[in-house]
Amino acid sequence: MAQPLTHIIGGRPFAATATQWEPIYNPATEDVLAEVPLDDQTAVSAAVDAASTAFSSWKNTPIFERARIMFRYWELLQRHREELARLVTQEHGKVLADADQEVGRGIEVVELAASAPSLLKGEILPLVAHGVEASMLRVPLGVVAGITPFNFPAMIPLWMIPPAVVAGNTFVLKPSERTPLTSMRLLELLREAGLPDGVVNLIHGGKSVVDAVLSHPEIRAVSFVGSQPVAEYVYRTAAYHGKRVQALGGAKNFHVVMPDAELPKTVEALIGSAFGAAGERCLAGSVVLAVGHVADRLQDALVEAGRSMTVGPGWEPGTDMGPLIRQSHRERVRGYIARGISEGARLILDGRQHALPERGFFLGPTIFDGVDPRMTIAREEIFGPVLSMIRVPDLATAVAIANGSSYGNTATIYTESGGHAQYFRDHIQAGMVGINIGVAAPVAVFPFAGWKHSFYGDLHATGMDAFMFYTERRVVTARWWR
C-alpha cells in the first residue's frame, strides 16, 4: 500500500482506523500518490471534540489577533504559491498556469478575511425609545464544517476556512477523497501562520464520514460544494439535523454568441471556458448558443482552436489541457459523446481521436454542432471537455433555452451591444453572469453561488455573505436607570 494518509486533529497527525482505503492518483501518469481512508467515522467525533475545545479560547481571542494570523497566512501562501500550484497540478491534473490562478483566487479570500475587523463591526442605534438603546453584535456559531469537491483543492477550502475562523469559529474540513493533499498542505501553512491547534482540523473520508458530519449534534453549520445530487442531499440532511447549510451544486452553463461579438476574443474565451481544466469546472461553458449568421464562422474557428490544443501533463510547458480526474470519469464523459452521436448531434471535433499521451486519463477537446436543447448533452452536466453548439435565430430564443435548464450557475453573452448585454443580464436565470467573460467567477469580495439546482441555501460563499453565514446576530436592547 502507498503512503496511508492521516487525519489532522488538534494540530497533529491522527492515524486512521478505516476498513476501506482508496488510492489517490496523479491523473496524468496514473501513479498512486497515497492512500486515503474512507470510512473512519471515529475521526469525526475526535475532530469535533478538538474543535469544540479550541473554540472556548479562540472565540475570546481579540479580532485583531485573528486578523493578523490571516495577514501572516496571506504572506505564507504567496511564498508557497508555486509549490501549492504544483501540488494542485499533481493531484488534479490542471495545467500549472490554471493551478496558479486557482491558488491566487484562494489567496483573495484570505485577503478578505484579513479585513474582518471592519466587516464584522456591529450596529448601534441610541434612543429607540426614551432612555433605550439597541445594538447588534455578530457572534461566532461554534464548530462549523466544510465538505469540498475534487476540482478546486486549494480554492474551495479557502472559500470556507478563512472567513469562518477569523469570525471566531473553529472548523472541521472533509476534503475530497480524490484530491486531499493540497488541503493538508494548506493546514500545515495555517499552523505556521500561528493558528492555534484545534481551530482547524481535517478528516478524510467518503459518504459515511460525511453522514457522520451532517448528523453530529455539535456542528452548527455545514458548507458544501460538489455535485447536484449530493448538494441536495447534504442540504436536506444537515437541515434536518438543525444546521445552517450552504450547498453549492453542479451546473450546465450556457454561452450566447451574438453576431456582433468580437470573434477572435470570443473564441479564445469560449475555448478557455469549455476546455480549461478539461471542462472540470462548475463554471465551464458547456453549451454555446450561436445567434444568427455567426454560427458557421464560430464553428470553424472553434474547431480549429480545439484541434490545435496540446493535451498532456499539466506541468509540461506548452500544455493547454490536462487529464480528467479518473479513468471511470473519462469513461463517463466518453459515454456522453456516444450519447450525443446516437441522439443525432453532429460530432465536428472528436476528442477521442486527439493526439494523447499513452498513460493518464486524457481525452481531447470535443465539439458537437446541430445540438437540440432536448438532447442529453445539452441538459446534463458532463464535467469534461465537451462543447455543444445550438443554432438559434435570436437572443430571446437563446435566453429561453438557457432558462429551460434546471441549473443556473453561470451564463455569458458575447456582444458589443450594450442593449443586448442588458437584456441578457436582466432576463437570464443564473447567479453569476458574464459579459464577454469566459469564466465569470466573482472576485472574493462578492458572493459566489448559482441559482436553481446549482445552489441550496440562502447565504452564498465568499463576500459579506460568508461572514453572515458564519456568524449569528445578537440584538441587545438596553435601558440604563443610573
Ligand code: NAD
Ligand atoms: P461530489 O459531489 O462527488 O463530491 C463532493 C464531496 O461530497 C466530496 O467531499 C465527497 O467525498 C462527498 N460525497 C460524494 N458523494 C457523496 C454522497 N453520496 N454522500 C455524501 N457525501 C458525498 O463532487 P465532485 O465530483 O468532487 O466535484 C465536482 C462537482 O462539484 C461538479 O458537479 C461541479 O459542478 C461541482 N462544483 C460546484 C461548484 C459551485 O460553485 N457550484 C464549484 C466546484 C464544483
